[in-house]
């Protein structure tokens with residue numbers, strides 16, 4: 001760990017803009033956060049439904065190979081050969097029961113064991129294949145959601161999730177029995193923290209669709225869980241009323257059950273955002289590429305019990321509503337870019353909506369407050385070792 | 392090539408260029424005008440990666456004529472003034488076509504799209520890929536898109552999309 005200097009204001013609602021743009025801070029974030037004591041969602045089991053299915057993913061540069069072995073057990077490996085470290089698998093996803101490294105032809109099975117290598121008699125005396133399985137990071141699974149942590153010190157996953165567990169489980173359809181519909185992948189020209197700093201305040205203001213469709217926000221709550229400030233939104237679904245500007249209403253129709261809490265968002269520190277809105281189930285796996293770029297894989301799901309018509313409805317809604325080109329989210333994408341440009345100016349970003357006392361942190365918020373992001377910022381400050389100015 | 396094929400090819404090329412022209416001119420009603428006036432008219436934009444793995448999900452999924460009309464509303468009315476605007480240039484190249492039945496043709500073409508955000512003025516590639524189209528031939532021989540799938544080799548977009556590809 002390097003000691004990085006950044007003067008942090010005494011008020012909890014002021015975030016120094018330098019934190020979003022300084023390269024030295026980014027390098028330290030990779031060490032302290034992305035390779036530190038955090039759990040990072042990297043896939044959902046339903047992306048690998050069958051034995052031999054795999055997906056590759058890079059978590060802040062670290063290549064991962066996430067697979068289901070021939071016995072159906074999910075495993076996570078570093079995607080690097082145990083010989084000299086060559087990237088083992090290049091496909092984004094696929095199905096294989098063996099992985100062969102082309103460099104010197106070492107062969108691994110779906111459990112990560114080294115099962116073959118040419119000319120081992122010429123190796124170091126005592127060489128034993130059993131000593132060279134694919135290396136693995138720690139991983140754990142919550143209702144199918146696969147988390148990885150690079151650090152040995154991270155607490156148990158359930159403790160990490162704390163009071164966000166219920167909301168996350170419900171968002172994963174209550175049982176985690178999802179079916180993958182496909183991906184939207186995009187890079188945003190913004191710091192990863194601007195991407196996750198999207199707030200509850202902006203929705204009715206930035207997104208004109210709400211106004212034009214006479215789509216009032218339903219009643220709901222926002223709360224934070226654990227000292228990391230994971231954010232959960234739970235709200236009743238509201239349905240657009242009045243004359244619609246849309247000719248095809250199916251885009252904003254709700255065909256599921258339980259409109260009482262029909263809308264949920266769980267945003268886990270540092271970069272994971274997941275949402276269930278109308279009939280869209282969306283898990284967003286995000287990773288920083290550098291200080292000014294974040295890559296987001298929006299993965300969309302149906303439920304395993306859906307009939308054909310419901311799947312088609314979800315496909316239409318998922319493709320058009322909440323992604324990088326979605327009816328009520330394209331504007332977010334544009335704000336990510338613009339806020340990053342604005343962050344190259346002196347001073348602090350100052351949160352207002354929902355802040356009652358700048359010297360106190362709360363954990364319950366109104367749905368359209370922006371102050372729900374502040375506990376997360378306090379955790380970020382502490383993990384980065386930035387000193388808060390004396391009150 | 393027969394004379395009929397040559398004039399058909401010219402007409403298909405004209406349809407391709409008309410679509411590129413409408414998109415680069417941000418003329419959404421012109422874009423809509425290139426589609427057949429049938430309820431089945433559709434436009435999809437998705438990554439080849441999704442298609443290869445059997446996923447129908449896309450960046451845009453307009454599976455009926457009214458969804459196409461709504462896409463015009465998104466761009467012209469709902470999103471107006473909320474995003475950093477950008478120019479695009481579509482380069483299209485017909486690669487093959489065939490007749491499916493008396494009133495329908497299949498057409499494939501390559502595309503590459505450059506984009507230049509207004510604020511930065513820096514030009515970069517937005518996407519490359521191919522159009523997989525079915526084309527409706529009307530009574531007088533006029534051609535309209537019945538269905539277009541813009542299949543992107545670019546599986547990770549360099550930014551969000553406002554306009555169709």
Ligand code: FES
Nearest residue numbers: 081083084101104
């Ligand atoms: S690096 Fe893989 S076999 Fe040598």
Ligand SMILES: [Fe+2]
Nearest residue numbers: 203328329332
């Ligand atoms: Fe938003």
